[in-house]
Amino acid sequence: MEPDSSGTFDTLLKRGELIESVAEMTPDYLRELKHTLIVSGDTELISAPAYYLAARKAPSVNAFMTGIAIIQDELAHAHIAYHILEELGESQEALIFRRDPKAFRYPYAFDVPLESWTELVVANAMYDQAGFCLLGDIHEQCSYGPWKRGLVKVMAEENFHLRNGRNWSKRISQAGGAAREELQRAVDWMFPLTVEWFGLPDNLKQHSAQLDYRLKGLTNDQLRQQWLSTVVPFMESIGINVPAHREDSHFVLDYPFPCTFDAEQKRWDFKDPCTWDDVLARWRARGPRNAEMVGLFQESFQRFQVRA
Amino acid sequence: MRVATADLEARVWSALAEIDDPEMPVNLVDLGLIYGLEVGEGTVQVRLTFTAMGCPASEMIVDDIRERLRREPGIDDVVIEVVWDPPWSSARLTPQGREALQAWGLAV
Numbered sequence: 001m002e003p004d005s006s007g008t009f010d011t012l013l014k015r016g017e018l019i020e021s022v023a024e025m026t027p028d029y030l031r032e033l034k035h036t037l038i039v040s041g042d043t044e045l046i047s048a049p050a051y052y053l054a055a056r057k058a059p060s061v062n063a064f065m066t067g068i069a070i071i072q073d074e075l076a077h078a079h080i081a082y083h084i085l086e087e088l089g090e091s092q093e094a095l096i097f098r099r100d101p102k103a104f105r106y107p108y109a110f111d112v113p114l115e116s117w118t119e120l121v122v123a124n125a126m127y128d129q130a131g132f133c134l135l136g137d138i139h140e141q142c143s144y145g146p147w148k149r150g151l152v153k154v155m156a157e158e159n160f161h162l163r164n165g166r167n168w169s170k171r172i173s174q175a176g177g178a179a180r181e182e183l184q185r186a187v188d189w190m191f192p193l194t195v196e197w198f199g200l201p202d203n204l205k206q207h208s209a210q211l212d213y214r215l216k217g218l219t220n221d222q223l224r225q226q227w228l229s230t231v232v233p234f235m236e237s238i239g240i241n242v243p244a245h246r247e248d249s250h251f252v253l254d255y256p257f258p259c260t261f262d263a264e265q266k267r268w269d270f271k272d273p274c275t276w277d278d279v280l281a282r283w284r285a286r287g288p289r290n291a292e293m294v295g296l297f298q299e300s301f302q303r304f305q306v307r308a
Numbered sequence: 309m310r311v312a313t314a315d316l317e318a319r320v321w322s323a324l325a326e327i328d329d330p331e332m333p334v335n336l337v338d339l340g341l342i343y344g345l346e347v348g349e350g351t352v353q354v355r356l357t358f359t360a361m362g363c364p365a366s367e368m369i370v371d372d373i374r375e376r377l378r379r380e381p382g383i384d385d386v387v388i389e390v391v392w393d394p395p396w397s398s399a400r401l402t403p404q405g406r407e408a409l410q411a412w413g414l415a416v
Contacts, residue, residue: 062367069364153413160331163368 013214018145022088032209033144034088035105036216038095040138041081042106043131045096047074047123049293050110054120066164067120073157080150087146097301101294102286109193111287112263118172118179122186124165126194126231132158133226134198134216141217166234173238184240189266191231191242196258198224200276225250243270263287316382317347323380324354327372330365334408340400341369343391351385352377357396366390 009026012019019025025033048071055067082092109127114120135158139151172183199205202221210216218226228244228251235242243254256273261282325337336342336356343355354373358366370388377386398416401409409416 065362066364066367069362156333156412157331160365163330167368167371 019143020145029213032213037081037085039105041078042104044074044078046106046110046293049296050114054114057117059117070161077154097298101291107197108283111290113289118182119186121165121168122190124161125169126190128161130194130197130227133223137216137218143214170238187240192268313347320352323376327376330368333412334405338402338405352383353387355389355391357391359396
């Protein structure tokens, strides 16, 4: 069937109705939906090896089990996104196993190695919170029915991840001493990486096709504020410093945004502001663990291919 | 004394019914995880199971029970005994629990 004329399609969108099939979409909508799904699928997928490499350092059998359950959830969430992509005509195999590692579209933060249980739980408290804000918005606003419905369970499971992050962050902070210092160090490098996660500030991003098509409902800055409004008070409540504070109804960063980051040292230089072009160049080049993590999936897939 | 104990036991059941499973929108009582209670002088012993031996939320559930029951007047000590016999199955769900899980999309 030919795609509907964009006139009818626009009316459907404006009326707030859900799009249910490719036949109803314009080519532009389909392209933007696929792009948004790829970012989501890649993010969930790559969080699995990123978390796994840190979960191995779990401090108890029970903690390890929780870590592994979170990883299983992330894989399932990735599967939902890739499955929908397949229904939209993409090949899951090509997307996951035949793409160049640098072509993956997950946030740069995951390219910086998580190397301890502490860093894993901070990721659960901050990265999963970012995922929660982004997916929560899509779940509420998304105009594509199958994805909107698929996210109901995803949200419940992300809540479980947040809880693991918060429980453990609190526990580690209460332990004090070297454990608490390690927690503070993890927050020091991971907090600005997550602030960056939400992308260009609204004043530099004049137009968003994702918003036009109601694939999401909130702007980058609105989502960033939502994230800050949960993470900043939580970290303060457990006695951990974060470089941001509340001013009236919104949150303000205490450092130049953006600024330079040394991924090898996991260190921000708040005295060295940079431009968004610099940030985009760093993202495009990908970070230290990109090839290793994508390789974890791709290597075995190639090895077990049956040759005709 | 017996009346007081019966009252405390009823309050403990209600308190446990306020605690949701960390992974599903259903409380611990309706999920059928509580196998029994023994209420004594200032103490309560909870016999608890999990839906699976590898339950990733087991520590959170135990923490939640302790935290909630310690807030209950008349309870100073909470003892939790984890039991596996009989093993949990969906037959242990209360009608409300079954309804909650079905509404959430689980086939039970």
